[in-house]
Amino acid sequence: MPSPRRNAEGRPLAACAPSSSGSPAHGGGGGRFEFQSLLSSRAPGADPTCARLRASESPVHRRGSFALAGGGSSPALPSPLPEEDRMDLNPSFLGIALRSLLAIDLWLSKKLGVCAGESSSWGSVRPLMKLLEISGHGIPWLLGTLYCLSRSDSWAGREVLMNLLFSLLLDLLLVALIKGLVRRRRPAHNQMDMFFTLSVDKYSFPSGHATRAALVSRFILNHLVLAIPLRVLVVLWAFILGLSRVMLGRHNVTDVAFGFFLGYMQYSIVDYCWLSPHNAPVLFVLWNQP
DSSP, X not given: OXXXXXXXXXXXXXXXXXXXXXXXXXXXXXXHHHHHHHHHHHSTTOOHHHHHHHHHTOHHHHHTOXXXXXXXXXXOOOOOOOGGGSOOSSOOHHHHHHHHHHHHHHHHXXXXXXXXXXTSTTGGGHHHHHHHHHHTOHHHHHHHHHHXXXXXXXXXXXXXXXXXXXXXXXXXXXXXXXXXXXXXXXXXXXXXXOSSOOGGGXXXXXXXXXXXXXXXXXXXXXXXXXXXXXXXXXXXXXXXXHHHHHHTXXXXXXXXXXXXXXXXXXXXXXXXXXXXXXXXXXXXHHTOOO
């Protein structure tokens, strides 16, 4: 039979073991156990070693303790939360401004979508807006430019039409690329009854009609000699075409605004890379008539 443990003074430690009536397993309260330990430690002639053992075995002491790998006395600190689980309590000013502009954009686009359906407030004007939509579509412009290029009999006319064809192809490529990257959905009140849509046409940003309107109007104003009333009509056509995209519910306001900006900058690219019989003779030989 193993001998009982003894303290530093040689006395057995069995007397300082907790009684079954005061243990938590038998329903005894932890506060009474600690109070008895405190009284016994303060009693005259009480063993300080037993008092320390009772304090270390206290349920309150065990509840606040943590198992440490290194055996230290200090409790282990909880690991910090991952960066993605933390709440951003101080959002940046730029983030607040972007969210506010997005909310205003969605609200204003819905208010201006007066021709989004036949039951809308301006539903009777919807067929006229759809006809205006066809006037800014890329397919009629491409086919019309190719036809005029095949019928042209002057080098100057071919040069202008060749660059117009180049600008239209550049517009289609850039708009499709940006739509595929951004992938912004069209407004919820839009009806997908557009004329000749492709895979990227399900996305909204930017407006291809707006880019084409700004590009073609700037091209015409710079390379065609027109009277002032006709020049005003070209500008009005571009503006009304961009506005009709919001009224039909096809695009948001920011889609059209960025489309105008992109179309304006596209003409600068075309003007910088202007095609002529000197720098691109092969292209003009293809359309040369005997």
